[in-house]
Amino acid sequence: MSVPTHNAQNEFDILKSSEHSEQSNKNEQQTEILDRVGKITRVLHDSLRELGFDRALEAFCNEIPEAQDRLSYVSKLTDESADIVLTAIERGIPLQDTLLLQAQQAEQGTHFFLTKKNLDPEVTRFAEDTLTLSRATQATSLETKALLLRIMMAQDFQDLTGQMVQKMMLLIEQLERQLTQVLIEFSTANTELGISGQAQMLKNLRKNKKVKSESEVVRTQSEVDALLASLGY
Amino acid sequence: MNQSNVLFPDAKFLVVDDFTSMRRIIRTILKQIGYLYVEEAENGLVAQNKLTVTDFDFIICDWNMPVMDGLSLLTAVRAKAETKHIPVLMVTAEAKKENIVAAAQAGANGYVVKPFTSLTLSEKVTTIFEQKSRGNQ
Numbered sequence: 001m002s003v004p005t006h007n008a009q010n011e012f013d014i015l016k017s018s019e020h021s022e023q024s025n026k027n028e029q030q031t032e033i034l035d036r037v038g039k040i041t042r043v044l045h046d047s048l049r050e051l052g053f054d055r056a057l058e059a060f061c062n063e064i065p066e067a068q069d070r071l072s073y074v075s076k077l078t079d080e081s082a083d084i085v086l087t088a089i090e091r092g093i094p095l096q097d098t099l100l101l102q103a104q105q106a107e108q109g110t111h112f113f114l115t116k117k118n119l120d121p122e123v124t125r126f127a128e129d130t131l132t133l134s135r136a137t138q139a140t141s142l143e144t145k146a147l148l149l150r151i152m153m154a155q156d157f158q159d160l161t162g163q164m165v166q167k168m169m170l171l172i173e174q175l176e177r178q179l180t181q182v183l184i185e186f187s188t189a190n191t192e193l194g195i196s197g198q199a200q201m202l203k204n205l206r207k208n209k210k211v212k213s214e215s216e217v218v219r220t221q222s223e224v225d226a227l228l229a230s231l232g233y
Numbered sequence: 234m235n236q237s238n239v240l241f242p243d244a245k246f247l248v249v250d251d252f253t254s255m256r257r258i259i260r261t262i263l264k265q266i267g268y269l270y271v272e273e274a275e276n277g278l279v280a281q282n283k284l285t286v287t288d289f290d291f292i293i294c295d296w297n298m299p300v301m302d303g304l305s306l307l308t309a310v311r312a313k314a315e316t317k318h319i320p321v322l323m324v325t326a327e328a329k330k331e332n333i334v335a336a337a338q339a340g341a342n343g344y345v346v347k348p349f350t351s352l353t354l355s356e357k358v359t360t361i362f363e364q365k366s367r368g369n370q
Contacts, residue, residue, distance in 0.1 A: 082254040090261065149265070149351055152258055156348045159252040160326055163297060 057179060064176040068169055075165045082158035089152045096145040103137035110134060239267040240362040244290035246271045249280040249306065250324070251298040255347075259293055259324065262351045266358065277301025281309060284316050291358070296325035296332065304332075304339055311340040320361045324349065 048057075110131045114124065246268055248259045256273045263271050272287065274280035278301040280292070292310065296303040303323060310316045322343040323336045333344050342364070343357045 079254070086254055086257045086261075090257070093261065093265075149261075152261060153348075153351055155254050156258060159250070159255040160347060162252055163326060 057182060061176060061179050064172060064179075068172055068176075071165050071169050071172070075162055078158045078161055082155045085151060085155055089148050092148050093145060096141045096148065100138055100141040100145075103134045103141060106134040107131060107138070240359065240366055241290060242267055243270065244268055244362070245287060247274060247280060247283060247287075247289045247292045248272070248294075249274045249277065249292065249298070249303065250295040251275050252295075255295065255324075259354065262354050263358070265351065266355045268358075277303060277306030277309070280306055284310070284319075289319055291361070292319055292321045293324055293358075294321055296323060296327040296336075304335060307336065307339045307341055320365060322357055322361060324354070 110127050113119075114127050114131070119127070246263055248256050248263075248271060250256045250259070250273075253275075256275075260271045260273065272283060272289070274283055276298040277294075280294070281301070283289075292306075294303040294306055303325065307321050307323070310319060310321060317340075320342040321340065322345065323341045324345045324347065325332075326347040327333075328346045336344055342361045345353055345357055
């Protein structure tokens with residue numbers, strides 16, 4: 001019984017030794033990969049600095065809030081436009097329904113009137129004209145209602161474009177966060193900043209971006225007039 | 234369409250969509266079909282709360298919504314004894330086959346892809362009510 005136990009122990013030791021050896025190889029490989037990533041990072045860092053890409057990145061980051069604002073503005077405007085159209089349609093359809101009902105009643109009444117005997121020919125002609133008008137009104141009312149419904153259905157663009165805009169804004173937000181982080185980590189002036197310095201830089205970047213996006217855009221005629229008035233025009 | 238010509242004319246509808254414009258469009262179409270009782274919810278959670286208060290007969294639901302999406306609402310509706318019988322029609326921009334399959338597997342009664350026409354929506358609603366009517370017989 002001892003021999004198999006001894007053999008088993010040997011096999012276990014060999015396996016352990018093999019595992020240990022594999023582990024060492026893995027550790028060496030990982031160290032090598034980390035070294036290489038470190039070197040690539042250093043090259044990227046130096047290249048960014050030498051080529052001035054840190055400044056280009058900063059400029060790009062400054063544009064992002066403006067893009068977000070514009071997308072948000074598009075979303076807001078389409079929402080408002082759809083609201084105006086839908087409100088008009090919600091009021092217009094019942095008006096057409098009422099008109100249709102009144103025209104139907106007029107047709108029935110006139111039709112009944114024309115069944116009377118000994119009507120004056122002039123009155124008959126007048127009643128027939130009324131009948132024609134009430135029928136035409138019904139047809140026009142139905143067609144108008146159908147057109148209103150088509151206009152209403154076309155407002156679904158707001159839902160579809162709104163979803164796209166939301167996705168785009170989310171993507172831009174993620175991109176901004178990552179680029180700002182890259183900017184902070186690779187900026188020449190910030191290599192010795194430390195965590196508190198980097199946080200301050202991030203704060204300044206955001207502040208500058210906000211001021212820029214708020215100050216450079218006018219969106220209403222009253223803002224244009226106010227600006228022109230302030231410039232003496 | 235006249236209200237007297239539709240199946241279940243007194244049916245209570247719950248329209249769930251995060252976009253107001255879409256809820257208003259669906260409400261108007263339902264009104265044109267002849268269904269006058271329509272309530273709205275902007276996401277699945279609000280819809281769930283409304284379902285505890287009112288006995289709805291039909292749910293029309295979007296897929297992508299904040300807080301609680303349409304598939305989660307559908308799953309929750311089917312999991313609850315009080316609501317599992319309610320027909321659910323998914324009306325969504327999600328046209329991926331896997332989503333359509335997922336909705337069907339979760340128990341959706343119909344699936345309409347945006348953009349849709351008023352005729353498509355009214356046909357789906359009518360078909361689902363007809364199926365329900367046959368099931369009740």
